[in-house]
Every structure is written in C-alpha cells, then in structure tokens.
Amino acid sequence: MKRSTRAEMVARRWLLLLLSLAAATGVLRVGGQGGAPDKTGFVSIDCGLPEKSSYVDGATKLEFTSDAVFTDAGTNHNVSAEYATASTTADRIFYNLRSFPAGGGAARNCYTLPSVVPGSKYLVRAKFMYGNYDGLNKPPAFDLHLGVNFWQTVTVPSADWLGIAEVIAFVPDESVQVCLVNTGTGTPFISGLELRPLTSSLYQHANATQGLVLLDRRNFGAGGSTAVRYPDDPYDRVWSPWSNPAEWSEISTTDKIQNTIAPLFVVPSVVMQTAVTPRNSSKAIDFSWDVKPNHVYPDPGMFFILYISELELLAGNAVRQFNVTIDGVIWTKGPYKPIYLSTDSLYNAEAYRGIRQYNFSMNAAGSSTLPPIINAAEAFSVISTANVGTDAQDVSAITAIKAKYQVKKNWMGDPCAPKSLAWDGLTCNYAISTPPRITSINMSYCGLSGDISPDFANLKEIKYLDSSHNNLTGSIPNVLSQLPFLTVLDLTGNQLNGSIPSGLLKRIQDGSLNLRYGNNPNLCSNSSSCQPTPKKSKSMLAVYVAVPVVVIGALAALLFFFMRKKKGSFFAWPTKSTEKPQILESGMQPHRQDDNEQSLEQLQNRQFTYKELEVITKNFQLLLGRGGFGLVYDGFLKDGTHVAVKLKSESSNQGFDEFLTEAQTLTKIHHKNLVSLIGYCKDQKYLALVYEHMSEGTLEDKLRGKDSNAGSLTWRQRLRIALESAQGLEYLHKACSPPFVHRDVKTSNILLNAKLEAKIADFGLMKAFKYDGDTHISTARVVGTHGYLAPEYATALQVTEKIDVYSFGVVLLEVITGQPPIVKCPEPTSIIQWARQRLARGSIEGVVDARMRGGHYDINSVWKVADMALKCTAQAPVKRPTISDVVVQLKECLELEEGSTSDDTSGSCYMVGNSIDRNSSYNTYATDVSQGSTTFEMEDNFGTAPTKDTCPDAR
Ligand SMILES: *[C@@H]1O[C@H](CO)[C@@H](O)[C@H](O)[C@H]1NC(C)=O
Ligand SMILES: *[C@@H]1O[C@H](CO)[C@@H](O)[C@H](O)[C@H]1NC(C)=O
Ligand SMILES: *[C@@H]1O[C@H](CO)[C@@H](O)[C@H](O)[C@H]1NC(C)=O
Numbered sequence: 001m002k003r004s005t006r007a008e009m010v011a012r013r014w015l016l017l018l019l020s021l022a023a024a025t026g027v028l029r030v031g032g033q034g035g036a037p038d039k040t041g042f043v044s045i046d047c048g049l050p051e052k053s054s055y056v057d058g059a060t061k062l063e064f065t066s067d068a069v070f071t072d073a074g075t076n077h078n079v080s081a082e083y084a085t086a087s088t089t090a091d092r093i094f095y096n097l098r099s100f101p102a103g104g105g106a107a108r109n110c111y112t113l114p115s116v117v118p119g120s121k122y123l124v125r126a127k128f129m130y131g132n133y134d135g136l137n138k139p140p141a142f143d144l145h146l147g148v149n150f151w152q153t154v155t156v157p158s159a160d161w162l163g164i165a166e167v168i169a170f171v172p173d174e175s176v177q178v179c180l181v182n183t184g185t186g187t188p189f190i191s192g193l194e195l196r197p198l199t200s201s202l203y204q205h206a207n208a209t210q211g212l213v214l215l216d217r218r219n220f221g222a223g224g225s226t227a228v229r230y231p232d233d234p235y236d237r238v239w240s241p242w243s244n245p246a247e248w249s250e251i252s253t254t255d256k257i258q259n260t261i262a263p264l265f266v267v268p269s270v271v272m273q274t275a276v277t278p279r280n281s282s283k284a285i286d287f288s289w290d291v292k293p294n295h296v297y298p299d300p301g302m303f304f305i306l307y308i309s310e311l312e313l314l315a316g317n318a319v320r321q322f323n324v325t326i327d328g329v330i331w332t333k334g335p336y337k338p339i340y341l342s343t344d345s346l347y348n349a350e351a352y353r354g355i356r357q358y359n360f361s362m363n364a365a366g367s368s369t370l371p372p373i374i375n376a377a378e379a380f381s382v383i384s385t386a387n388v389g390t391d392a393q394d395v396s397a398i399t400a401i402k403a404k405y406q407v408k409k410n411w412m413g414d415p416c417a418p419k420s421l422a423w424d425g426l427t428c429n430y431a432i433s434t435p436p437r438i439t440s441i442n443m444s445y446c447g448l449s450g451d452i453s454p455d456f457a458n459l460k461e462i463k464y465l466d467s468s469h470n471n472l473t474g475s476i477p478n479v480l481s482q483l484p485f486l487t488v489l490d491l492t493g494n495q496l497n498g499s500i501p502s503g504l505l506k507r508i509q510d511g512s513l514n515l516r517y518g519n520n521p522n523l524c525s526n527s528s529s530c531q532p533t534p535k536k537s538k539s540m541l542a543v544y545v546a547v548p549v550v551v552i553g554a555l556a557a558l559l560f561f562f563m564r565k566k567k568g569s570f571f572a573w574p575t576k577s578t579e580k581p582q583i584l585e586s587g588m589q590p591h592r593q594d595d596n597e598q599s600l601e602q603l604q605n606r607q608f609t610y611k612e613l614e615v616i617t618k619n620f621q622l623l624l625g626r627g628g629f630g631l632v633y634d635g636f637l638k639d640g641t642h643v644a645v646k647l648k649s650e651s652s653n654q655g656f657d658e659f660l661t662e663a664q665t666l667t668k669i670h671h672k673n674l675v676s677l678i679g680y681c682k683d684q685k686y687l688a689l690v691y692e693h694m695s696e697g698t699l700e701d702k703l704r705g706k707d708s709n710a711g712s713l714t715w716r717q718r719l720r721i722a723l724e725s726a727q728g729l730e731y732l733h734k735a736c737s738p739p740f741v742h743r744d745v746k747t748s749n750i751l752l753n754a755k756l757e758a759k760i761a762d763f764g765l766m767k768a769f770k771y772d773g774d775t776h777i778s779t780a781r782v783v784g785t786h787g788y789l790a791p792e793y794a795t796a797l798q799v800t801e802k803i804d805v806y807s808f809g810v811v812l813l814e815v816i817t818g819q820p821p822i823v824k825c826p827e828p829t830s831i832i833q834w835a836r837q838r839l840a841r842g843s844i845e846g847v848v849d850a851r852m853r854g855g856h857y858d859i860n861s862v863w864k865v866a867d868m869a870l871k872c873t874a875q876a877p878v879k880r881p882t883i884s885d886v887v888v889q890l891k892e893c894l895e896l897e898e899g900s901t902s903d904d905t906s907g908s909c910y911m912v913g914n915s916i917d918r919n920s921s922y923n924t925y926a927t928d929v930s931q932g933s934t935t936f937e938m939e940d941n942f943g944t945a946p947t948k949d950t951c952p953d954a955r
C-alpha cells in the first residue's frame with residue numbers, strides 16, 4: 001500500500017536522522033522513545049519528562065514523549081505540587097519542565113526537532129508553566145528563537161500562567177531548532193514542544209523569509225465547550241472559544257460547512273458550525289486585539305483573518321450584509337455578504353503596522369435586514385525568518401568536533417548565527433544571501449585531549465585553526481593539507497607525535513601555510529630520525545645565520561675546510577670546484593629539507609664556476625647595484641631563469657665554524673615571500689651568490705627612488721606588498737625552529753619581482769634563537785639600519801622577534817607616507833614621531849603619500865594600517881603585535897580594499913587576530929582624534945619633535 005510505503009520511508013529517514021543526531025550529541029539512545037514523529041508527522045514532546053517515558057494525551061490521543069533525545073542541556077523539574085492539579089490545568093504537559101540555568105555556560109539552549117520534509121511549512125508550538133518549580137517564586141522572562149531567527153519573548157507573569165508560543169514557518173533544513181535564550185531576566189524553561197507539519201499552500205503569508213507568530217485563534221459561539229484541536233483540526237491548531245453573552249448571541253448548525261477557501265485556509269467544520277451575532281441586532285459585533293511588541297519588533301506587522309459562513313437559511317427577502325472597520329476605517333471594500341454553509345475569509349494581504357490596538361467593528365450595511373455574523377478568527381504578527389543558519393557541512397563538522405572534545409562553552413544552537421550568539425572561538429564569514437561559513441577556530445587552552453579530529457578537514461572555508469596548548473595526542477592528520485584556505489595551523493604545546501605529514505610540508509614550502517608545532521616533545525619535525533628531539537642546552541640559544549654578508553666568506557672557508565679533510569666528511573663535496581657544475585633546471589625549486597646530508601647535497605648541486613657566471617651574466621655586463629658585500633649583476637641561467645649574481649672578489653676566512661649549521665638552515669628557508677638562493681660560486685678567489693632576479697628592484701626605490709615612476713604604487717599595491725613582506729617575516733618568526741630574527745628589515749631589503757610580488761632579502765644579519773621563557777639574546781654589537789632600530793635593541797641589545805616588528809612598523813609608515821625612516825625636514829625626525837603627531841591631529845591626509853592621493857583608496861584601511869604601524873613601533877616590545885597579528889590584519893584590510901569578501905564586521909580589520917587590543921582599535925582612536933585629543937602616548941625616540949610644522953606636506 002502506498003501509504004505504508006511512505007510511512008516506512010519516513011520511519012527509515014527518521015531513524016537515520018536520529019542516529020546521526022544522537023551520534024552528534026555523543027549520546028546514542030536505543031529503544032524506548034525514539035522521538036520520531038508519529039504517522040501524522042507530529043512530534044509531541046513533554047519537556048522534563050523522565051528519559052524514555054511517554055504517555056498518551058487524553059484529549060488528543062497523541063503520544064507525548066520525553067525530551068531527552070532532543071536536547072543535551074538543562075535539567076528536569078516537576079512544578080510544585082500545588083500547580084500540578086486539575087484545577088490549575090488538566091494538561092499533563094505542564095506538570096514538569098526542563099530549565100536551563102546560566103551555570104551551563106550557554107546563553108542559548110536548543111532543542112533539535114527533525115523535520116520530515118525539508119522545505120515545508122510547520123507549526124511549532126512551545127508551552128510554558130513556571131509552577132514555581134524552583135521554589136524561588138520568581139517567574140522569569142526570556143527569548144525564544146526558531147533556529148537562527150528571533151521568535152518571541154516569553155514573559156511569565158505568574159506561577160500558574162499557561163503560556164503558549166506558536167509560530168508558522170518554513171523549515172528549510174532537515175531539522176529545526178527551538179532555542180531558549182537567557183536575557184538576564186531569569187532562568188529559561190520549557191514545558192512542552194509540538195511540531196506539526198502544514199500543507200505548504202496554507203497561510204501564504206508565511207514564506208521562506210517570513211513567519212507568523214500566533215497572537216490569537218478563536219472559535220466564536222462555542223461558549224461552554226472546550227477548545228477544538230486534533231483530531232478535529234488535522235493540523236492540531238487550537239481554536240479557543242470566544243463568547244460574550246452580554247453582547248453576542250450564539251448560533252450554530254449541525255450541517256457540515258464546506259471549506260471553499262482551501263487550500264489557502266482550512267478551518268475545521270466544527271469551528272465554523274458555531275458563530276455569534278449581536279444580541280441587539282442594530283448593534284455591531286466589536287472585538288479587539290492588542291499588539292504585543294517586543295525588543296526585536298517594537299512595531300510588529302500584523303495579519304488578521306476572519307472566517308465567516310452563513311449558518312441560517314435566509315427567508316425570501318432577508319439580507320445579511322455588513323462592513324468591517326478597523327478603528328473606524330473601512331476594511332471591507334464593499335458590503336460583505338456571507339455564503340450559506342460555506343467558509344469564506346476576510347484577511348489583509350500586506351501586514352499592518354503602526355497601531356497598538358486593532359478595534360474591529362462589524363456593522364450591518366444599510367440594505368441588511370440581519371445583523372453581522374462571525375464564526376472564527378486568527379491574528380498573527382510577522383517575524384523575519386530571513387537569517388539563514390551556518391552552512392550545513394560546517395555545522396555537521398563542528399558538531400562532530402564539539403561532541404568529540406565534549407566542548408562546553410556556549411556551543412549551542414547554530415555555530416555562527418545570529419552573530420550575537422555565535423560560538424565562542426569561532427569566526428564566521430557572513431555573506432549576503434548565502435549561509436555563514438566558519439573561517440577560523442580558536443580552541444587553544446581548551447583542555448582538548450585525544451587525537452586531532454579529522455572533522456576539522458570538513459571545515460572547507462577555514463583559514464585559521466588554533467588548537468595550541470591542549471593535550472592533543474596522536475599524529476597530525478595529513479588531510480588538513482587539503483583545506484584550500486588554511487593559512488595558519490597552530491598546534492603548539494600539545495602531545496603530538498609522528499612527523500609532519502608530507503601534504504602539510506608541501507603547503508609550508510609553497511608558503512601557503514604557516515604551521516606552528518613547537519613544544520610538542522614527541523613530534524618529530526626532522527624527517528631523518530623520528531625520535532624525540534633532544535633538549536637543546538642554553539648555550540645553543542644563540543646561533544648565527546649570516547648568509548650573504550658574513551657567510552659568503554664562511555662558505556668559502558668551509559669549502560676549503562671540507563676539501564682538505566675530505567675523508568672525514570660525511571657527504572661528497574666536489575674535490576675540484578672547477579668540475580662541471582650542474583646548472584639548475586627550471587622548476588627545480590629548493591625544497592625544505594630537514595635532512596642534513598640532503599641539504600648539503602642540494603647546496604652542492606647549486607654550485608657554479610666562475611666561467612659559468614661569466615656566461616650567465618654575459619661577462620658581468622649589466623650592473624644592477626651594489627649589495628651588502630659586493631656588486632650585483634643581471635644574468636640568465638641556461639634554462640632562461642632570470643637571476644641576480646652577487647659577486648665578491650676576495651674570499652674571507654672568518655666565521656666558517658658557524659657555517660655548517662647555517663648552511664643547513666639556509667636550505668630550510670624557502671617561502672614565496674623570501675628571496676631564494678639559487679646557487680653559489682666558489683671558484684678560486686671568486687665568491688658569488690646567485691639569487692632569483694627581482695626585476696622591479698627594491699621597495700625603497702619604488703617608494704622614493706629617482707625613477708620618474710617612483711611613488712606611483714597604488715594603495716592596493718602597497719598593501720599587498722606590505723602583506724607579502726609580513727608573510728615572509730612571519731615565516732622566519734614562526735615556521736622555523738628555532739625562529740629567526742631578520743634584524744635588518746627595511747624597504748631596501750624588500751625586493752619586488754615583475755609581478756610586484758614582494759620578497760624579503762638579505763638574511764646576512766639574521767639570527768636564530770630559541771625562546772626560553774622571557775629570555776632574549778644579547779649580541780655583541782648592534783647591527784641593522786638607523787631609523788629602523790627598536791629602542792630595546794639599540795640600547796640594550798635585546799633581540800626578540802619584536803625588533804623585526806618594530807622595523808616593519810617603520811616600513812608600513814614608509815609605505816603609507818612615502819617618507820624615509822628619518823624625515824629630513826624641518827629637522828631630522830623619526831618617521832614614527834612625524835606620523836604620530838600628524839595622526840594625532842586626526843589628519844590622515846597630512847601623512848598619506850601625495851602621489852597616492854589621486855588614486856582610489858579606502859581611508860579606513862589607510863587609518864588602520866597607520867594604527868597598526870604605530871602599534872608595531874610601540875616603545876615597549878610587549879605592546880607590539882606579533883608579525884602574525886600584522887599578517888592577519890593586513891589580510892583583512894586587503895580583502896576589504898578588494899571587496900573580495902564580506903566578512904563579519906565589514907569595515908573592521910580587527911577580526912581574526914585576538915591578541916590585538918580591540919579597545920584601542922580604530923573606532924576609539926578616530927573618536928578621540930576627532931575630539932582633538934589622542935589616546936596615543938607620545939613616544940620620544942628621537943629627541944624633541946618640531947613644534948611647528950613648516951614642512952611641505954608628504955609628497
Ligand atoms: C517528578 O515526579 C514524578 C512522580 O510524580 C517522579 O517520578 C519524578 O522523578 C519527578 N521528577 C523530578 C525531576 O523530580
Ligand atoms: C514573503 O512575503 C513577504 C511579504 O509578502 C515578501 O516581501 C517576501 O518577498 C516573501 N518572501 C519570499 C521568499 O517569497
Ligand atoms: C457600509 O456599507 C454601506 C452599503 O450598504 C455603505 O453605504 C456604507 O458607507 C458602509 N459603511 C461605512 C462605515 O463605510
């Protein structure tokens with residue numbers, strides 16, 4: 001039979017859904033009450049009923065079940081005995097309830113009700129009786145949400161109040177959530193929950209974007225009888241009697257009333273069989289409804305439906321005609337004439353607003369011999385259901401993660417929506433008209449244990465995943481490498497073991513992922529041996545990584561060193577440097593290699609002879625510039641790779657002891673935003689380094705070189721260059737272990753290729769060190785460049801990554817202003833102070849590079865970068881952001897500038913990073929500035945500032 005097949009299908013679907021729900025909540029309940037809808041498609045829940053119990057309701061004969069399978073929060077209570085009596089209510093559903101005390105941690109607690117057919121219309125009804133269950137005699141008030149949309153406020157006036165909230169709405173998904181939201185006015189509770197499927201054609205006012213909240217549903221002329229509901233009403237609507245014996249007389253019929261207004265409206269015949277007319281036939285039928293505004297809808301839109309049928313067979317010349325007015329304003333177009341034994345309806349198509357009380361009056365028209373009549377009525381207010389829940393795949397992934405780690409927090413209801421109730425630790429992207437997506441997760445210090453859930457890999461839009469400082473064990477799943485947008489994966493401070501999987505290594509190499517895995521004692525970041533890394537002694541803290549400037553000499557020395565003691569060497573170094581070298585094939589990019597031997601062999605592969613350099617550079621024809629240790633020439637490899645050759649004519653003998661370590665390290669430093677070393681030459685007295693060619697030169701030249709087109713960079717190009725440089729630095733700071741400090745970050749060390757992609761160059765002063773608490777490295781002498789030096793480094797030789805952040809702040813200011821680090825006019829002043837003073841006057845125009853002013857740029861994003869630059873150049877290192885914070889924010893700024901995403905707080909760059917002090921972010925700053933004061937401390941790094949600004953504006 002067709003019917004039973006469908007029922008079976010439904011049952012199977014339900015079973016699956018329930019199993020997955022149960023699995024998702026980590027609780028699998030077998031047997032007892034499954035919570036599946038009965039054959040009517042109804043779900044009837046008595047909240048607070050002991051788990052697995054159920055009963056059949058006397059009036060409707062519907063089975064009501066425990067709510068335990070529908071929620072995983074809250075506690076059960078019985079109302080106090082005095083309220084659980086037939087004199088209060090015969091309705092057993094009110095005798096117990098589930099409450100959600102604030103101690104649970106979540107402001108929102110939800111029931112998940114399965115919907116039989118996604119995309120159909122439902123009536124959802126929640127019931128409440130406080131019944132002093134908690135003995136406090138303090139009736140609460142709280143909000144109800146339907147999924148991610150506000151439904152209504154429940155304000156409980158007294159302990160014996162029987163509250164009913166009902167909404168008719170579309171359910172787009174396979175389930176619908178009913179959530180109780182604590183608004184700080186008492187503990188939310190709920191007594192019962194009912195889900196009733198409706199035919200989609202019913203109540204056309206309810207559509208995908210708007211729902212109808214029931215204000216009243218009345219059965220006129222049914223005095224003395226009880227409310228009509230299931231099974232008389234197949235949808236289990238509750239039609240409450242409304243009579244007014246003083247004013248109205250009741251009439252009724254036993255004849256069946258035809259429902260000719262179906263499928264738009266369906267009213268049970270038994271409801272239509274009774275009606276009222278005015279007792280005094282010259283009078284009107286008057287009734288009214290008060291609107292119930294709430295904090296979300298202070299002036300809700302209202303819909304009214306009057307159901308009318310003639311119940312009397314009228315004699316020959318008898319006429320019943322009437323007008324309906326609302327507050328004296330005519331509602332019916334012309335005099336209305338009811339139809340005998342046939343239901344008709346009067347309703348408004350557009351919602352009414354702006355009235356607090358709707359006074360209906362039904363007046364006999366002049367021609368009428370009979371008074372007006374009314375059989376039934378409904379009144380609804382409108383809510384928006386336009387908010388959509390988080391992407392379904394994201395929801396199931398994060399729900400599984402929640403279950404696996406038993407996350408408590410406020411992880412209830414929809415992960416991202418509404419924004420105000422989004423789950424702690426998640427950041428979402430809220431695009432118009434598409435479901436929110438989860439873009440970042442911060443689960444650090446959450447006490448997570450167990451392995452890394454593969455479900456993280458199902459959060460396809462995630463960019464930032466921080467599970468640092470937990471107790472995660474097992475190995476890192478390679479499947480995470482398939483997350484296309486993942487840029488930061490922080491697993492620092494766990495108990496992970498195994499090695500970094502190849503997929504992730506690849507992502508690190510191509511610069512698309514920043515993996516942080518420090519402080520995992522059993523994790524092997526070194527592919528050669530998978531044993532716990534031995535603890536490094538403190539004497540190992542400081543290690544030089546001097547590459548071109550210092551190391552070039554060391555390189556030579558080392559070569560000689562190994563040539564001399566060839567027997568003892570553990571790798572095959574060429575005996576004769578004039579041996580035919582292997583020119584790099586195109587596409588042979590250096591790889592991150594942790595294996596020492598392989599690293600050095602790779603280095604060996606990149607050896608050129610002097611003769612080859614002559615070929616490459618066409619006899620050193622084109623001089624590009626003067627580098628740190630020699631002249632730089634233009635050249636091409638055989639395969640056409642454009643290179644720059646830095647040549648030093650004399651070899652030096654110093655520093656070769658450090659070279660072994662550093663040469664190994666060198667091969668590890670590969671990132672798309674770091675200039676890569678292609679090879680070297682050690683040939684007799686010649687030493688050279690061969691780099692990839694950066695055809696557009698240095699950022700410094702681009703900003704203020706002698707070229708005619710210097711300074712022509714657009715704001716977007718500048719922002720992108722800044723971001724890429726920051727990414728290069730981030731790699732040095734974060735991806736390498738031990739971390740590196742560049743120590744000479746400046747615009748002349750940022751090189752640009754033909755596509756204007758930025759790469760950090762010149763690692764000659766770079767320094768590697770290992771953190772040990774707060775200790776820092778002191779080095780013998782200050783290196784770096786005047787104007788870029790962080791104060792603690794310049795004065796106390798303290799080296800941490802924060803000195804690079806400081807220098808990078810100066811770079812950012814140069815990018816904005818086009819000024820050099822020491823502004824020359826009217827007297828030498830640090831660009832930091834120069835910018836700080838002008839910005840404090842609220843003048844961004846006063847600092848922005850004049851050559852950029854004609855172009856298009858978002859003033860907000862310039863402000864934010866300026867703000868960030870000032871933070872980077874804070875006097876105290878701890879006040880500076882990390883380079884990762886800078887990267888995140890520059891990224892947000894760039895995204896804003898490019899309008900490529902419409903993230904959460906559109907207009908704010910302070911979204912993802914959480915270590916930036918949001919309170920001091922743009923808004924506060926802008927406000928203060930406009931009031932003529934500044935929240936910034938004036939820092940005095942470079943003597944007193946000019947009191948008068950006599951200089952021309954920034955160029
Ligand atoms: C509520 O009362 C019933 C008996 O009337 C009892 O079985 C049940 O355990 C009570 N529930 C709670 C939460 O006290
Ligand atoms: C729902 O109805 C409202 C009011 O008639 C209308 O503005 C809205 O566009 C409708 N939404 C959809 C999805 O049809
Ligand atoms: C009601 O209907 C009559 C026609 O029978 C019309 O003349 C009259 O203006 C209407 N009453 C009101 C209040 O508009």
Ligand SMILES: *[C@@H]1O[C@H](CO)[C@@H](O)[C@H](O)[C@H]1NC(C)=O
Nearest residue numbers: 445446447448449469470471
């Ligand atoms: C990890 O687990 C151990 C014991 O199992 C506990 O002592 C420690 O506090 C946990 N660490 C974190 C960060 O949760």
